Amino acid sequence: MSVIAEIIDTLENKVGKLILKIQNLENNNQELKVELTKSAQIIERQSTEIEALKAQYETLKLASSLLGSDENKRDTKLKINSLIREIDYCIAQLSD
Template sequence: MSEMVEIVDSLENRLSKLISKMQGLETTIQDLKQELNKANQNIQIQASEMESLKKQYEKLKIANSLLGSDENKRDTKLKINSLIREIDYCIAQLSD
């Protein structure tokens, strides 16, 4: 009978250790989920900043071309032609 009590005590001990380890792992999982969410938010913020900077760079290239730079003249002319086509399309739509 004493052996049975020792086995039960040993099992209870192991079970309580497993439960405490499980609780520790659950808190670790929660912490990691929070870190992941923060990292995803940072990625989204950086992606939007990068997109904004790309647009700003394109605007600066066009402005630089308009000021007389030969580097991006072709791109500027293509952009202007595209805008003119859009305006012509809008005028055609309005006159219909």
Template structure:
């Protein structure tokens, strides 16, 4: 009978340790989920900032070319032609 009692005590100890380990792992999992959510938000913010900076860079390139710089002159001409086509299309739509 004492052998069975020892086995039961051992099982109870192991089950208790497993519950403690499960609680610890659940807390770690929750912490990691929060960290992941925070990291995703930071990445989203940085992606938006990068897009804004790219647009600003393109605008500055065009402005620099319009001010007389020979760099990126072709790109600026293409952009201006594209804008003119868009304006012409809008005028045509308004005329209809």
């Protein structure tokens, strides 16, 4: 009988250790989920900021071209021509 009792004791110890490991892993998993959520929010915020900065850059580049910068004259001319075409289209739509 003592052999069976020893086996049961060792099984109880091993089961207890396994339960502790499972709890630790669940806690770790929860912490990782929180960290992942925070990282996703940071990435989203940074993506939004990047898009805003790109728009600002394009606006500044266009303004620089309009002020006489030689670097972007072609882009400025194309943008102005595009705007003129859009205005002409709007006028034509209003005329109909």
